[in-house]
Amino acid sequence: MADEALLQPATVVAVRDLTPTVRSLEILPADGILPFTPGSHIAVQVCINGRPDRRHYSLLGRPEDGCYRIAVRRMPHSRGGSIFMWDLREGDALAVSAPRNAFPLKGGGSAYLLIAGGIGITPIHAMAMALADAEAPFRLLYGVRSRSDAPFGDALATRLGNRLELVVEEEGGLIDMAAAFAPLPDNGEAYVCGPMGMLEAALAGWRAAGRPAERLRFETFGNSGHRAAQPFIVRVPDLGREIRVEANQTMLDALDAAGVEVLSDCRRGECGLCNVDVVACEGELDHRDVFLSEGQKAEGRQLCACVSRVAGGSVTIRTGYRPL
Amino acid sequence: MSETRSYPLNAWYAAAWDTDIGKTLLARTICDTAVVLYRRRDGSVAALEDACWHRQAPLSMGRLDGDNVVCGYHGLVFNGDGRCVRMPSQETLNPSACVRSFPVVERHRHIWLWMGDPALADPSRVPDLHWNDDPAWAGDGRTIHAKCNYRLVVDNLMDLTHETFVHGSSLGNDAIAEAAFESTHNERYAYITRWMKNIDPPPFWASQLGKPGKVDRWQIIRFEPPGTVTIDVGVAPVGTGAPEGDRGAGVNGFVLNTMTPETESTTHYFWNFCRGYRLGEQRLTNEIRDAITRVFGEDELMFAAQQKGIERNPHRGFNNLNIDAGSLWARRLIQQMVEAERPRSRLAAE
CATH class of the missing domain: 3.40.50.80 (Nucleotide-binding domain of ferredoxin-NADP reductase (FNR) module)
Incomplete structure (x- = not known):
């Protein structure tokens, strides 16, 4: 679902390193926390290259703790989210959404x-x-x-x-x-x-x-693949465009920045709205979505632009645009 | 939002009589949440939020396919746990696709739902209405859709002096309004106990006892939060020892009531009257059920009128009397549950 959740002002109340690359943050919204169940996440507003964006983090602990507790890994190929989060210090202000649960635990299960x-x-x-x-x-x-x-x-x-x-x-x-x-x-x-x-x-x-x-x-936030993220070229012959996708950028964002219109909703490889047709590919398709079936991925004729990439080289795609 | 909610969510609420739920979709609003209920093929009851994950169409407008619900709009299929098992026009299932499912317990002729944190849904906390399906008791009841906040029904049942004035022709007489009562409570229940000794029985009890003469009459009301009231009622010929514990010469019944908030201003009110005498007489069961239906109809009119009055002057509040002790203990027990659920920020807790 597109993330339109309202953001609330909040404060970082504690920062603690759990391992050399994982840090936990305790966040207290100005109006107090809302109840949540295991599997819930919150959206956090991050700032990347001066532009606001959102990242989603699962909640640790339980509401009785009285704050939202998350853990963030520092990513070597961060698109900017984990760097922003790792720069936060105790007392810093930020904006977070209400908890949402797309990964609920079944109650009363037998095993x-x-x-x-x-x-x-x-x-x-x-x-x-x-x-x-x-x-x-x-x-x-x-x-x-x-x-x-x-x-x-x-x-x-x-x-x-x-x-x-x-x-x-x-x-x-x-x-x-x-x-x-x-x-x-x-x-x-x-x-x-x-x-x-x-x-x-x-x-x-x-x-x-x-x-x-x-x-x-x-649950997957679409941020890991089979290959490390590398820059690649995407060609859109119907629009006469050739666009470079940076290592720390999604193909969807690169298309969007270049003015190539592609629908999207979940932006984590689940809904399939951003799925484009692959006309040709030099390099290996790195499918990072869970929308396409294993068979569809093996055929290599479609790609979910919000998360999936090409590992070195280029890809030629067709969007839904058909020239007059 | 949570400031104004009058009911706790971490509680078992009766959503229906067991006979209300079959292998068909039933829509019912419980605690301001739209729910769809149905029975699986094995007889167990499923309760799902009545809104499709996709575009919020009510699932109750769809159909049942075995143990699954098919949305009547675009055909997404959900199982009784709320997991999506089929999606149109794609080879995979969106992993986020699910609707909320509510813990369900079927007990004492009711279907109970837990509307709060599922991890806390302990079946041992289902309110005690065991008379409903205990072979030592017989009776039947009905459902009232009360046009008022559920606590107004609790108030009504916790203070039976209203019988003298609302139900003067059947249950009430001056003795109730005149008799002293005792208000007691513990961690789980609030009680009002009233003994009316050596009185003329009201018409209903005179006919149930079937013996002439004065009686000792009792009303022992027990409230279990958030919305269950059981009333131990009966009469025995005066001097046969009922106040001392021997009710053998008398007749005893239990008025069983459980109130479930539908919204802040409407209530599903399930009642039953179980008697401990003449158990085999279905005719008597029907007669009493129909008589109580008429009596409770008098209460329904008062509930709706009182709710309207409150909405006209929402900040005026109540002026309480000594007779309101039971209702005030009930409301205190409810309030403790509501407050226990209020999210606390760590700063506020310090």
């Missing part, structure tokens, strides 16, 4: 499997705590690069005990989706938040297990 990768732990953390409080049966698989880069790793281990399984990539760990899903009862749900590779493995494993699609819940 839950939570899977997090890296900073994807943020919504899963709130879910794990809520399920632990409710004494619901669940497991959390948490994939991290190294033990020193596992935000909340120690706190989760203390609270969850053997319900937490930390999978450390540096130590050769890899989440085996088939094995993870096997013990889950038929009516159990899995919740996934992590990088694109992890999500795709989960989607493929879930389908292979013959489980219904709606019981695999996931």
